[in-house]
Amino acid sequence: DGGITQSPKYLFRKEGQNVTLSCEQNLNHDAMYWYRQDPGQGLRLIYYSQIVNDFQKGDIAEGYSVSREKKESFPLTVTSAQKNPTAFYLCASSIDRGIANEQFFGPGTRLTVL
């Protein structure tokens, strides 16, 4: 878990606004992921990226966008098209060198729409 950070910890958004959640890792991990977690629910994949300048949609990508311009950074933008964005957002990373390895999670960002 050390080495992957998310900011801010809490974020409030007005309806119609776009907001960007930050995720940074200094673990030299190749892959990065964004998950959404609703109260009492599991983890749903929004987007993931295996290498710089490449990313794939997960199960619930609509209303979200990402970029991967640097290996260390994978910001998530929650757009106004996401109608129900209030949730706990978790970023994760993993080292991908031919075999699957564990994911390390950031501390999360709790987003609330006012």
Add this chain to the structure above:
Amino acid sequence: GENVEQHPSTLSVQEGDSAVIKCTYSDSASNYFPWYKQELGKRPQLIIDIRSNVGEKKDQRIAVTLNKTAKHFSLHITETQPEDSAVYFCAARTSYGQNFVFGPGTRLSVLP
């Protein structure tokens, strides 16, 4: 694609008893199976994992078993303590380039 089911959704045990959580997966190509513990409002943390070339793995009070033929794996916690109370998630992943698929979680309560 991969689908992971997890049972039970909630589990209450008396302190000192054992707890078992079971997961099934659908993709026979999956070869990595981690278990995460998440306390309220915090990030999931890996507690144990197993690869498909191993049938069982143990770490103190925690163990995981894998049955590749039946495509299921289980988490076993012995001598449970109140601090074991949390939500536990299983996951499955195929080899390089694929994402993780998580189960829906099990809320474990250890009663003093």
